[in-house]
Amino acid sequence: MSFLRASSPHAHSALTTARVMQWVLLATLPGLAALTVFFGIGSLINIALACIFALLFEAAVLKLRKRNALIYLRDCSALVTAVLLGLALPPYCPWWVVMLGVFFAIVVAKHLFGGLGYNPFNPAMVGYVALLISFPVEMTQWAAPSTLSNASASFPPIVESLTHVFSHDTLDGYTAATPLEVLKLREGLTLDTLYTNEAIFNQARWAGVGWEWVNIGFLIGGIFLLYKRVFTWHAPVAMLATLTLCSFLFYDAGGSQSAGSPLFHLLSGGTMLGAFFILTDPVSSAVSNKGRLIFGGLAGVIIFVIRVWGIYPDAIAFAVLLMNFAAPFIDYYTVPRTYGHNRAHRVTKIKE
Amino acid sequence: MRKIWDIHGGVHPPENKIQSNQKPIGVMPLPDWVSLPLNQHVGAPARPLVKVGDHVKTAQLIADAEGFVSAPVHASLSGKVVAIENRPIPHASGMQAPCIVIESDGEDTWTELQPCENYMDLQAEILLEKVRSAGIAGLGGAGFPTAVKLQPDANKKIDTLILNGTECEPYITADDVLMREQANDIIAGAQLMAKLLDNPRILIGVEDNKPEAIKALTDAAQNTAIEIISFPTKYPSGGEKQLIQILTGKEVKSGTLPSEIGIVLQNVGTAVAAFQAIKDGIPLIERVTTVVGRSLQIQRNVHVRLGTPIQHLLSQHGFDENNCARIIIGGPMMGYTVDSISVPVIKTTNCVLVPSEDEMPTPPPTQPCIRCGHCADACPANLLPQQLYWYSQAQDFEKLQAHHLMDCIECGACSYVCPSAIPLVQYYRASKGAIRQQQIDKQKSDRARLRFEAHKERVEKAEAEKEAKRAARKKAAEEARKKIDLTKSQPAEKSDTAKLDPVAAAMAKAANTKADPADEKAKIERNLESARNRLARFNHQLNDARNENDEARAGKLEPKIKQTELKISELENKLAQMAKT
Numbered sequence: 001m002s003f004l005r006a007s008s009p010h011a012h013s014a015l016t017t018a019r020v021m022q023w024v025l026l027a028t029l030p031g032l033a034a035l036t037v038f039f040g041i042g043s044l045i046n047i048a049l050a051c052i053f054a055l056l057f058e059a060a061v062l063k064l065r066k067r068n069a070l071i072y073l074r075d076c077s078a079l080v081t082a083v084l085l086g087l088a089l090p091p092y093c094p095w096w097v098v099m100l101g102v103f104f105a106i107v108v109a110k111h112l113f114g115g116l117g118y119n120p121f122n123p124a125m126v127g128y129v130a131l132l133i134s135f136p137v138e139m140t141q142w143a144a145p146s147t148l149s150n151a152s153a154s155f156p157p158i159v160e161s162l163t164h165v166f167s168h169d170t171l172d173g174y175t176a177a178t179p180l181e182v183l184k185l186r187e188g189l190t191l192d193t194l195y196t197n198e199a200i201f202n203q204a205r206w207a208g209v210g211w212e213w214v215n216i217g218f219l220i221g222g223i224f225l226l227y228k229r230v231f232t233w234h235a236p237v238a239m240l241a242t243l244t245l246c247s248f249l250f251y252d253a254g255g256s257q258s259a260g261s262p263l264f265h266l267l268s269g270g271t272m273l274g275a276f277f278i279l280t281d282p283v284s285s286a287v288s289n290k291g292r293l294i295f296g297g298l299a300g301v302i303i304f305v306i307r308v309w310g311i312y313p314d315a316i317a318f319a320v321l322l323m324n325f326a327a328p329f330i331d332y333y334t335v336p337r338t339y340g341h342n343r344a345h346r347v348t349k350i351k352e
Numbered sequence: 353m354r355k356i357w358d359i360h361g362g363v364h365p366p367e368n369k370i371q372s373n374q375k376p377i378g379v380m381p382l383p384d385w386v387s388l389p390l391n392q393h394v395g396a397p398a399r400p401l402v403k404v405g406d407h408v409k410t411a412q413l414i415a416d417a418e419g420f421v422s423a424p425v426h427a428s429l430s431g432k433v434v435a436i437e438n439r440p441i442p443h444a445s446g447m448q449a450p451c452i453v454i455e456s457d458g459e460d461t462w463t464e465l466q467p468c469e470n471y472m473d474l475q476a477e478i479l480l481e482k483v484r485s486a487g488i489a490g491l492g493g494a495g496f497p498t499a500v501k502l503q504p505d506a507n508k509k510i511d512t513l514i515l516n517g518t519e520c521e522p523y524i525t526a527d528d529v530l531m532r533e534q535a536n537d538i539i540a541g542a543q544l545m546a547k548l549l550d551n552p553r554i555l556i557g558v559e560d561n562k563p564e565a566i567k568a569l570t571d572a573a574q575n576t577a578i579e580i581i582s583f584p585t586k587y588p589s590g591g592e593k594q595l596i597q598i599l600t601g602k603e604v605k606s607g608t609l610p611s612e613i614g615i616v617l618q619n620v621g622t623a624v625a626a627f628q629a630i631k632d633g634i635p636l637i638e639r640v641t642t643v644v645g646r647s648l649q650i651q652r653n654v655h656v657r658l659g660t661p662i663q664h665l666l667s668q669h670g671f672d673e674n675n676c677a678r679i680i681i682g683g684p685m686m687g688y689t690v691d692s693i694s695v696p697v698i699k700t701t702n703c704v705l706v707p708s709e710d711e712m713p714t715p716p717p718t719q720p721c722i723r724c725g726h727c728a729d730a731c732p733a734n735l736l737p738q739q740l741y742w743y744s745q746a747q748d749f750e751k752l753q754a755h756h757l758m759d760c761i762e763c764g765a766c767s768y769v770c771p772s773a774i775p776l777v778q779y780y781r782a783s784k785g786a787i788r789q790q791q792i793d794k795q796k797s798d799r800a801r802l803r804f805e806a807h808k809e810r811v812e813k814a815e816a817e818k819e820a821k822r823a824a825r826k827k828a829a830e831e832a833r834k835k836i837d838l839t840k841s842q843p844a845e846k847s848d849t850a851k852l853d854p855v856a857a858a859m860a861k862a863a864n865t866k867a868d869p870a871d872e873k874a875k876i877e878r879n880l881e882s883a884r885n886r887l888a889r890f891n892h893q894l895n896d897a898r899n900e901n902d903e904a905r906a907g908k909l910e911p912k913i914k915q916t917e918l919k920i921s922e923l924e925n926k927l928a929q930m931a932k933t
């Protein structure tokens with residue numbers, strides 16, 4: 001009779017990596033719903049394509065790396081990357097753009113660095129930035145919100161959207177500037193004038209038609225994940241806090257030099273998606289809670305700086321990648337104080 | 353309510369205590385034999401005092417403590433010693449160790465005990481000696497000899513005695529039921545221990561998931577100054593360092609003992625054992641053990657004699673071997689598996705857990721660390737388990753030490769929460785072992801180096817001395833030569849060359865002696881003398897050989913005699929010539 005020899009602990013909590021990933025997928029639903037309501041099925045198509053390509057690439061690379069594809073595919077991490085990329089890309093993106101983005105994310109950013117757990121950069125953001133630099137035109141055409149009354153048309157019917165995705169014509173008739181772009185290109189108008197004149201603002205409650213709800217959707221998903229303790233609050237809260245603080249400091253009473261209100265910054269662009277779904281990617285972030293506060297806080301500042309003074313209207317991807325670079329240094333200086341030691345230590349020195 | 357502190361991290365695994373803590377403590381029928389390991393405690397193994405074939409009585413001393421940190425062993429039933437040999441012991445490695453095996457005579461006849469009613473009047477030294485000779489070692493898990501912890505140290509004032517009734521491990525309820533049933537003994541034991549430590553304040557810490565135990569203790573402690581403190585249930589509150597932090601807010605400095613900050617911690621079971629040892633004179637031959645797990649029909653706590661094979665224990669509780677996934681000694685968080693059911697219950701065995709496969713499934717395949725940080729949030733020592741894992745894989749021992757791996761208490765909270773099911777603690781144990789080995793090796797090589805250096809120094813010193821002597825001899829030789837030169841008025845240049853070259857000096861010396869006829873004559877005379885002696889001996893031997901008709905020996909001797917005779921005549925000739933000149 002032989003009994004199992006195993007090392008303690010013998011009990012294990014029910015949480016598994018696959019389960020964590022599934023929760024993340026589930027949590028994207030409110031935001032995705034808002035995207036679909038306001039911008040049509042473009043994001044759904046993006047995500048579907050991205051998922052297919054992600055699974056194909058993942059399986060192929062695992063095969064090349066002689067890993068058991070079934071075991072590794074089950075952790076769902078490739079799907080999470082695909083969904084996040086699909087959400088970040090403009091709706092109705094051409095299929096090859098999606099494919100290239102997934103290629104950069106899965107093959108280059110993830111597997112060339114050693115696979116899940118070893119990638120220093122957030123794969124979805126690497127894919128996004130690679131696309132943004134290579135195809136600036138395709139990457140900056142956002143569909144117009146369907147409810148915008150004076151838009152030339154609401155979002156394209158299904159057949160037309162598919163033709164657009166699989167052929168090469170542009171989405172011309174259906175695009176509109178995003179609130180961040182409108183703010184950036186307003187040429188000295190005060191915020192008040194802007195909010196009364198621009199349809200995207202005057203038909204909205206806080207920060208632009210559609211966008212505010214998309215952000216609220218992701219916020220809800222994020223709160224769900226916090227409640228499920230998938231990640232700690234430190235990075236997202238720090239990022240939102242510094243972003244709020246910066247926009248408050250540069251609000252300038254809404255004058256012609258104003259950089260936008262705190263509420264505007266919190267609810268436009270990829271703020272909430274970035275805060276709760278991108279920045280919280282554990283692999284490429286700082287490890288300790290203190291480190292994550294710094295990590296998120298600095299990301300918020302970078303986002304604000306690029307939004308206001310940079311050439312790109314939004315900056316989540318750049319901010320996250322920059323902070324990925326900084327993560328090892330942050331870790332280095334934020335090792336927590338161990339029980340029974342007087343001070344936090346520097347990990348370079350061995351204390352006798 | 354007094355203030356309590358919180359510890360960092362911690363987890364809330366399913367408690368699973370209800371299975372075993374609802375029944376009173378049962379009593380086990382005696383086993384047919386017991387196997388008592390000589391080392392059931394931390395420290396040096398005990399030294400056997402009995403031989404195979406001896407008859408022993410229950411509670412008789414059969415092995416005595418060897419050294420300061422050690423504990424004696426007593427027979428846990430009466431019968432015959434049938435073996436003193438290596439037997440399986442409860443240990444994670446599945447190893448064997450020396451045990452005294454006693455076959456029961458079924459009588460359970462006890463030796464005469466020495467109870468003591470007015471024990472509180474005894475001197476502290478006598479009490480301490482009683483605790484020591486009762487073989488009591490910490491019953492909570494580690495098994496540190498209790499008397500050593502209670503030994504007062506003039507340099508360290510102990511201001512707090514903490515009794516640990518936390519029992520934070522899931523499944524285990526041995527202390528829980530003990531506190532319910534024997535609260536008075538615990539209080540009495542606590543007071544006894546306090547007396548040994550020069551009357552510090554006494555705190556008893558119990559997690560708030562044991563309301564009955566808390567009530568029983570509070571009732572028992574009514575007219576005393578003992579404080580019963582309950583605090584929120586969280587694993588691992590019962591860790592020594594954690595409990596100290598919860599009750600006092602103090603931290604035990606890394607690498608030191610709690611006594612350093614004036615605290616001594618004892619398990620509640622140990623307090624009972626100490627009390628019984630002193631009042632009733634009963635040494636530690638029995639303990640309360642939780643027998644639990646879904647492959648049993650009955651799950652409860654029992655009083656069990658030490659040395660009882662767990663096979664006996666399990667079979668008394670309807671054990672279904674085929675339904676059992678693993679046998680765990682201890683709880684699910686820190687216990688270890690054994691693969692033989694013949695291992696005995698020892699002083700530290702607080703639980704035997706035999707879960708079924710669906711109760712504790714085989715762990716899923718490990719997945720890569722996603723650096724989610726759940727482990728760091730759970731770690732009571734505030735370490736970064738994911739980094740430790742990383743460096744353990746890389747075998748980067750320096751970084752591991754820099755990240756304070758040695759402060760890991762192996763509680764398993766990190767592995768428990770890890771969504772990638774990484775057996776983190778296993779890695780840490782391996783790395784700790786390697787680091788310890790490295791330190792031992794380093795010490796050894798340091799010692800070897802010191803030894804080598806000392807040796808070198810000695811050799812050098814000896815060389816120097818020799819050199820000095822040689823120089824002195826040379827000088828002496830020269831002076832002697834000068835004297836000879838002067839007396840014989842030899843040419844001066846010869847002595848000059850000799851001064852420069854010691855070899856030449858030696859040769860000159862040899863030439864000089866040869867030139868001395870008196871010396872030469874004496875030498876020849878000495879040689880002649882010994883040759884004559886030799887000849888006489890040989891002749892004698894030849895006679896003997898002839899008498900015994902040993903022709904072979906005689907044949908060998910004859911040429912030798914010839915040779916010696918030749919030598920003698922040669923020397924005589926020389927002498928004759930000398931006399932002429």
Ligand code: SF4
Pocket residue numbers: 720721722723724725726727728737738741766769770771772773774776
């Ligand atoms: S809990 Fe597991 S997966 Fe998460 S950081 Fe720790 S070791 Fe890695």
Ligand code: SF4
Pocket residue numbers: 730731732733734735737759760761762763764765766767776777780
């Ligand atoms: S086993 Fe060590 S590293 Fe893991 S939680 Fe416990 S103390 Fe921390």
